[in-house]
Each structure stands twice: as C-alpha cells, then as structure tokens.
Amino acid sequence: MRTLYQFNGGVHPAEHKQESNTQAIASAPLPTQLIVPLQQHIGQRAKPLVQVGDRVLKGQMVGQADGDTSCAVHAPTSGMVIAIGDAPVPHPSGLPDMCITIVPDGAEEWIERTPLDYQSMNPSELRRHLRDFGLAGLGGAVFPSHVKLNPGKPAPGKPAKVPTLILNGAECEPWITCDDRLMRERAAEIVAGAKIMQHLLNADEVLIGIEDNKPQAIAAMRAACADTPFEVIAVPTLYPSGGAKQLTKILTGKEPPSGGRSSAIGVQTFNVATAYSVARAVLHGEPLISRIVTVTGNVDQPRNYEVLLGTPVNELVALASPRNDTQGYIMGGPMMGFTLPSDAVPVTKATNCLIASSPKLFPPTPPALPCIRCTQCAQACPANLQPQDLYWFSRGRELGKAQEYNLFDCIECGCCDYVCPSHIPLVQYYRFAKTEIWNQEREREKADVARQRHEFRLFRMEREKDERAARLKQKQKALQTPAETGADPKKAAIQAALDRVKAKKSAADIAPKNTDNLSAEQLQAIADADARRHQAKPATATASTAGPTVGPKVEEDT
Ligand code: SF4
Numbered sequence: 001m002r003t004l005y006q007f008n009g010g011v012h013p014a015e016h017k018q019e020s021n022t023q024a025i026a027s028a029p030l031p032t033q034l035i036v037p038l039q040q041h042i043g044q045r046a047k048p049l050v051q052v053g054d055r056v057l058k059g060q061m062v063g064q065a066d067g068d069t070s071c072a073v074h075a076p077t078s079g080m081v082i083a084i085g086d087a088p089v090p091h092p093s094g095l096p097d098m099c100i101t102i103v104p105d106g107a108e109e110w111i112e113r114t115p116l117d118y119q120s121m122n123p124s125e126l127r128r129h130l131r132d133f134g135l136a137g138l139g140g141a142v143f144p145s146h147v148k149l150n151p152g153k154p155a156p157g158k159p160a161k162v163p164t165l166i167l168n169g170a171e172c173e174p175w176i177t178c179d180d181r182l183m184r185e186r187a188a189e190i191v192a193g194a195k196i197m198q199h200l201l202n203a204d205e206v207l208i209g210i211e212d213n214k215p216q217a218i219a220a221m222r223a224a225c226a227d228t229p230f231e232v233i234a235v236p237t238l239y240p241s242g243g244a245k246q247l248t249k250i251l252t253g254k255e256p257p258s259g260g261r262s263s264a265i266g267v268q269t270f271n272v273a274t275a276y277s278v279a280r281a282v283l284h285g286e287p288l289i290s291r292i293v294t295v296t297g298n299v300d301q302p303r304n305y306e307v308l309l310g311t312p313v314n315e316l317v318a319l320a321s322p323r324n325d326t327q328g329y330i331m332g333g334p335m336m337g338f339t340l341p342s343d344a345v346p347v348t349k350a351t352n353c354l355i356a357s358s359p360k361l362f363p364p365t366p367p368a369l370p371c372i373r374c375t376q377c378a379q380a381c382p383a384n385l386q387p388q389d390l391y392w393f394s395r396g397r398e399l400g401k402a403q404e405y406n407l408f409d410c411i412e413c414g415c416c417d418y419v420c421p422s423h424i425p426l427v428q429y430y431r432f433a434k435t436e437i438w439n440q441e442r443e444r445e446k447a448d449v450a451r452q453r454h455e456f457r458l459f460r461m462e463r464e465k466d467e468r469a470a471r472l473k474q475k476q477k478a479l480q481t482p483a484e485t486g487a488d489p490k491k492a493a494i495q496a497a498l499d500r501v502k503a504k505k506s507a508a509d510i511a512p513k514n515t516d517n518l519s520a521e522q523l524q525a526i527a528d529a530d531a532r533r534h535q536a537k538p539a540t541a542t543a544s545t546a547g548p549t550v551g552p553k554v555e556e557d558t
C-alpha cells in the first residue's frame with residue numbers, strides 16, 4: 001500500500017460531474033467546416049504546408065513543426081482548403097490567429113497510416129515522429145509531448161532516465177468528465193500509451209493517480225494494468241490535486257524547487273488522454289486530429305463527444321441543446337478556464353470542456369471589498385504562497401517584490417479567489433503582474449540588443465579612425481627620402497629589398513592552395529587575378545628603388 005502525502009490547502013467546490021459522466025462518449029458529426037489553428041501548443045507556431053485550393057486527406061500534415069518546441073497540425077478530415085489566414089481562436093486575449101480552414105468532402109479519406117515498431121526505433125527518431133504526429137499535452141497545458149518525453153543527458157556512467165512516470169487521471173476541476181469517460185471506455189489504450197512513454201523515459205515506475213470520486217475509472221484502469229507493474233492509486237478528492245506539482249506531492253512526497261519543474265526531481269507527469277493519443281499515433285499511425293470534449297453546464301443534454309479538432313464551438317454545443325438563457329461558453333473548468341470571446345472559435349488540442357454559462361449557474365461576483373488580512377487565501381493556497389501579499393505587490397506594481405514572493409510559482413488555480421470573503425479577483429491581479437514582468441523583460445532584452453549594437457558601432461568607428469591615422473602615418477613615412485629620415489642610403493636599399501621579399505611571400509601565402517573542387521571558370525578568374533597582381537609588381541619594385549611611393553598604395557588597393 002503506497003503512502004500518500006498531502007499538499008497544503010486546496011478547496012472543495014461543488015463537483016457537477018454527474019451531469020455529463022453517465023453517458024458513453026458520442027462521436028460528433030462532421031461539421032460544415034474545420035478551422036485548424038497553426039498554434040495549438042506551447043512554443044513556436046507550425047508553418048503552413050498547404051495552399052488555398054489544395055485537396056487534403058484526413059490526417060495529412062498541413063502545418064509543420066517550426067523548431068524543437070513546436071509540433072505539427074493535421075487535416076482532421078479530407079476536403080478542400082478554402083482559406084489560410086487570421087480567424088478567431090479560443091484565447092483569453094480574444095485576438096485572432098493564423099488558421100487553415102477546410103471544407104470537408106465527406107469522404108473521410110485517410111492518408112496511409114503506418115504503425116511504428118517503437119521498441120526497435122532510435123528514441124530520438126521516435127520523438128521526432130511524435131512531434132510530426134502533433135502530440136501535445138491534452139490536460140489543457142498543450143506542451144509538446146516529444147519535449148517532455150526526452151529524459152535529458154545521462155549522469156556520467158548511467159543511462160538517461162526519468163525514474164517516475166505519473167499519469168494524471170485526477171480530473172479535479174468541477175464539471176469536466178472527459179478523462180473519466182476515457183478511462184472507463186479506453187483504459188487498455190491509455191496503458192499501451194503509458195508503456196511507450198515509460199520506454200522513452202526509461203522510467204522505473206509508472207503511477208496512475210485518479211481522484212476517488214471516479215470509482216468506475218479506477219476499476220477500469222486497474223483491470224487494464226493487471227498484467228503490468230503499473231500502480232493505479234485512488235487519491236482524495238480535493239481541488240487542485242490534478243495540478244502536476246500537487247499530484248507529484250500526493251504520490252511521491254516530493255516537491256520540485258521553487259521555479260522548477262517536477263522533472264527536476266526525477267518525475268514526469270502526463271494527462272491520461274495524452275497517453276491515449278501516444279498509443280493511437282505509435283500503434284495505429286494516427287496523428288492527433290480529435291479529442292474528447294465535455295459539453296455541459298446550461299444545456300439540456302450534457303455529454304462527452306469525440307470531436308475533430310477545428311470543429312466550430314457553435315456546431316458542437318448545438319448537439320447538447322443549449323438553453324435560451326445561455327450567455328456564453330467557458331473553456332476548461334470554472335476554476336481555471338476562461339470565457340470564450342465568441343462561439344465561432346474552433347475546438348483545439350487544449351479544449352477539454354465547454355460549459356454553457358447562465359446567470360443562474362454562474363451569478364456575477366459581488367463587487368470587491370478591501371482586503372481584511374484574514375489569511376484564508378494563504379491557508380487555501382496549494383503552492384504555499386502568501387496570496388494577500390502577492391495581491392498588494394501586484395496591485396501596487398511592485399513587481400520585483402512580487403517575484404521575491406514567488407509569483408511565478410502561482411499555478412492560477414483560483415483557490416484564493418474561491419475563499420476570499422472580500423471577493424477580490426486575486427488571480428486577475430497575478431496574471432496582470434506576470435504579463436507586466438514578461439513585457440518588461442522583453443523590453444529589457446530589446447534595449448540590451450540596441451545597446452550592444454550602439455557600442456559595437458562606436459567601437460567600429462574608433463577602429464576605422466585608428467586605421468586611417470596609421471595609413472596616413474605610413475604614407476608620410478614612405479614619402480620621406482633617406483636623407484630626410486637621416487637613414488644610411490645603403491641600409492635603406494637593403495630594407496627596401498627585404499620589404500619586397502616580404503611582399504612576395506605574403507602574395508604566395510594568399511594563393512589558393514586547394515583548387516580541386518573549383519570550376520574551370522573559377523580557376524580562370526584566379527589566374528586572371530594572379531596575372532593582374534604580377535603586372536603590378538614591377539611597378540612596385542621600380543618605385544621602391546626610386547623611393548617607396550607606390551608600394552604602400554598597391555598594398556592598400558589589394
Ligand atoms: S482572503 Fe481575501 S481578504 Fe482575506 S487576506 Fe486573502 S485577499 Fe485579503
């Protein structure tokens with residue numbers, strides 16, 4: 001029996017799971033169009049590979065990963081590309097982003113799908129395939145999976161490894177049930193994905209944490225793990241036990257250092273849906289083109305759907321029959337999610353849940369009152385922060401102080417908001433402060449680059465001035481006769497001869513030494529240049545004997 005540990009704080013909001021977790025996952029029908037954003041993951045946006053008018057196949061890569069922290073995007077069905085450009089996307093900023101819009105042809109014609117023999121494959125090659133399959137974390141963070149599945153550099157004399165792999169099936173946010181249904185219905189493929197992940201990380205143990213309010217999911221996962229050493233562990237229901245750091249603490253007792261990730265302590269955590277998508281990709285050759293989405297809240301038929309990425313939200317939520325007083329849609333849960341700027345945005349890799357909101361379900365928050373220093377927020381904070389101090393620093397724009405108080409350890413879980421008797425929107429203040437700090441850092445970086453450029457320009461100008469002065473001095477010296485310089489004419493003649501030998505040697509040094517790979521034209525150009533140089537030399541020599549007036553000039557021209 002594994003010992004479980006407790007993280008600080010946490011809250012118990014009303015669960016609202018039963019509304020959507022009783023029915024099996026349904027397949028959402030083909031929408032009228034699919035809007036595929038090129039940025040559906042953390043990191044660099046994918047680069048488009050298709051053009052307007054192209055016919056694409058289901059699973060065809062339409063956006064290529066741009067760099068290592070990036071991943072590909074694919075056509076979710078066969079059809080015609082009708083637009084490439086800015087379109088509304090699900091982001092709190094409400095700003096549009098580059099999308100590829102495809103009109104389905106209804107044929108659902110797949111690309112050729114090739115399963116991978118992952119055990120005999122080079123790990124780097126396998127990770128490259130995962131990137132090209134478009135795999136990113138499906139718990140909401142959408143970090144490219146191939147990056148997290150790299151165990152890094154090995155310690156001297158030891159193989160590279162991350163000793164503990166955790167699959168996160170906690171699903172602690174209210175209303176969301178997509179992982180619950182996935183574990184109940186597709187446990188075997190989640191376990192198959194965990195085996196591939198374990199192989200890549202060279203992990204010694206695999207722990208699967210599930211909140212104890214999902215008994216059917218726990219039973220299904222235990223049955224699927226029966227022939228494996230994997231441990232399925234029921235963890236107490238307490239928000240936010242599904243946070244990567246919180247689940248790591250619960251299952252292992254370990255806590256990453258402030259500002260660090262759990263990989264720093266030998267633990268890597270993935271959502272169960274990510275493990276499922278890894279299995280579909282590696283064992284069936286299917287890129288990530290769909291995901292399970294919970295549609296719930298102010299609707300008559302709440303349920304989980306398997307949805308093609310790019311499906312417009314308005315077409316998906318229509319399946320669940322939203323009620324007339326629906327005001328908008330929250331993407332994610334009510335604690336960490338955000339209200340969508342419009343229901344025309346598409347479902348993306350990050351869309352785990354859509355909650356139809358109404359004034360009855362989510363009444364407006366009362367106006368904020370002054371902080372009364374009750375410290376309830378600190379008692380609820382799972383990151384061991386002092387939210388009331390962070391609030392004062394963020395509000396007063398004392399950004400340095402906020403960083404000193406570990407602002408960036410805040411996971412924006414909303415526990416402090418939830419308990420605050422003064423209804424202060426604390427998380428909004430933290431998001432504002434973080435954005436300000438990032439902006440300042442970007443400005444500082446820009447200023448550093450500008451300063452370096454300016455300093456280099458000054459240095460270059462100074463150097464050119466010195467060089468000009470040196471050349472002038474050399475010319476003046478060359479114009480002086482031996483009588484003017486007071487030098488012995490015989491010695492001057494010897495020196496002139498030595499200078500000529502030196503000049504000849506330098507010319508020989510710069511002659512091309514390896515001409516094997518040069519073309520006939522290039523060899524001819526070199527020969528012409530040599531001829532010109534040789535023609536110039538007698539003049540130099542003659543002038544040197546008469547007085548070195550031309551020598552330095554020729555050197556300058558060369
Ligand atoms: S819970 Fe609210 S009122 Fe109490 S200390 Fe925290 S911020 Fe202030």
Ligand code: SF4
Nearest residue numbers: 381410411413414416
């Ligand atoms: S939002 Fe941040 S400060 Fe507030 S409880 Fe969560 S981790 Fe702590």
